[in-house]
Amino acid sequence: MEEEKLNIISLPVEDDKEIIPEMEVIEAEQGGREFEVETKNLSVSFNGRPAISDINLSVRKQTATAIIGPSGCGKSTFLRALNFMHDMIPKSKVTGEIIINKHSISEYDTVDLRKKVGMVFQKPNPFPKMSIFENVVSGLKMNGNKDKKNLNEVAENCLKHAGLWEEVKDRLKEPAVSLSGGQQQRLCIARTIAVSPEIILMDEPTSALDPISTQKIEELIFNLKKEFTILVVTHNMQQAARVSDHTAFFYMGKLVEYSRTRRMFTNPKEKLTEEYITGKFG
Amino acid sequence: MEETVQQYTSVFAKPKNLRRRKIVNSTMLFLCVVAAIISILPLFYIFFYTTKSGISSLNWDFFTQMPKPVGEAGGGMANGIIGTLILVSLGSVIGIPVGVMAGIYVTEYSGGLFSNLVKFVTDVLSGVPSIIIGIFAYGVIVIPMQGFSTIAGSFALGILMVPTITRITEEMLKLVPQSLREASLALGVSRWKTTLQIVLRTASGGIITGILLAIARAAGETAPLLFTAFGNRFWSTDLNQPIASLPVQIFNYAISPFEDWHNQAWAGALVLILLVFVVNLIVRIVTRDKFANKV
Ligand SMILES: Nc1ncnc2c1ncn2[C@@H]1O[C@H](COP(=O)(O)OP(=O)(O)OP(=O)(O)O)[C@@H](O)[C@H]1O
């Protein structure tokens, strides 16, 4: 199925002449859903060397957006900027504007912002000294929630949400690191949604996983976008095509093309995009 | 096809230098075993010899009685045992928080000149002979307070513990993957809670080992106590007064001309070793990792 889509690229498509600006198409398609994440001229540099520059991208509520591009093009840098993660790195500089939920990021307290913007990392990273249960509720617990009953409910809910409940319900007290890699990643997703964020950032969430686990996570992303706004970095074109509504193609720190996923994979506007998704480089 | 078979056979064929390889292999293994034995021998020897020489003087009185005046037989080191416990506990109260917090600061919160300075100074400090730490405590506490005291002794031991604890805390915190810090921050957990509840907790095993090493070393120190806590032949728990300690008492008894005192010195050494061992055991049990055997 995906193969087919990719092959169409070489055929001439009448859509080519379409002149409607892409953002308007996206707008029309999403029925005027509100913007959840907007960046304006967002640039990040490390040690004075720019990693991404002038990124303008708007993502609407409860959609999944894939971010693709060759290694080192700034995908992770972009994602981490949305979460203020760069303030951990000395000599990093973030300029431009990020608007989350209609408010500029500078209006938020960093810690509060991160409660709204969750993140799932490339390598599953459960807290090693904690049990499965403790991992899921760790965010709530560390922020002072001591209501046992509530924590139990949240844990069950989130594990069900992450499609892990059936596999772990009898071993909640066991160490989280005793789970398989794929289970650990779903546990990390459960942990992230436990603090009820609005946006979930995922940086290559399946690149360390086997095909079956990958498929489970993909299904999960597909379901999660009913409630959350998801931005997912991936190197896997099929994955981008399967899970996302929109795709952003980054190249050398620039946003080259941003459009509906279906369109991006059938009829990309830019030559560069076409070459990348057909595997001519990358 | 032919070629593949060829390749396989060549993989399984006996290499020409197999004999030499085997000899090198077993020689290296032999040397390692010898080294391992040498490294554990001193401990066994010390333990065996101390037990042999000290066990005769080790009785209930040794733990409950005060030293007897010169010439009288019997008596014990009750004051020394309690003195060492007090000195080491108070020293830990100073040394552990300072050491751990300095280690946290250096790894988690700085990267600049000051942090490098701290690292350099702790390295130098851990190489400074302990007697000099004693002189330092003499200068800053004994002289202003106009007398030897428990406080001065504890201070000296505390200072002695700081560099070991700082260094080990730093090394252990560095081993905690950055991704765990990020995972916690991304949950909307503040920086200091992340440091305490994720980073420190993850590294706790190694840090506790470091603290125990520092305590064991402090418990056995004589030199820094000589002109701080000084020693006391009488019962005292007054923090402003000189206090007895096992190492100093062992030292004084060992250099005495009396056979009886020599035996007591051996018994004191045995008690000191056992004390460190018991503290180790208790701390290990209290802080044991509940997942240790499950992963
Ligand atoms: N902490 C950092 N310090 C210095 N430079 C950095 C740092 N993080 C990223 N960079 C630089 O920023 C650029 C973009 O890196 P980034 O990690 O965003 O790429 P990426 O698109 O996520 O690549 P990949 O697909 O390999 O994960 C690279 O040139 C990288 O060297």
Ligand SMILES: [Mg+2]
């Ligand atoms: Mg990346």
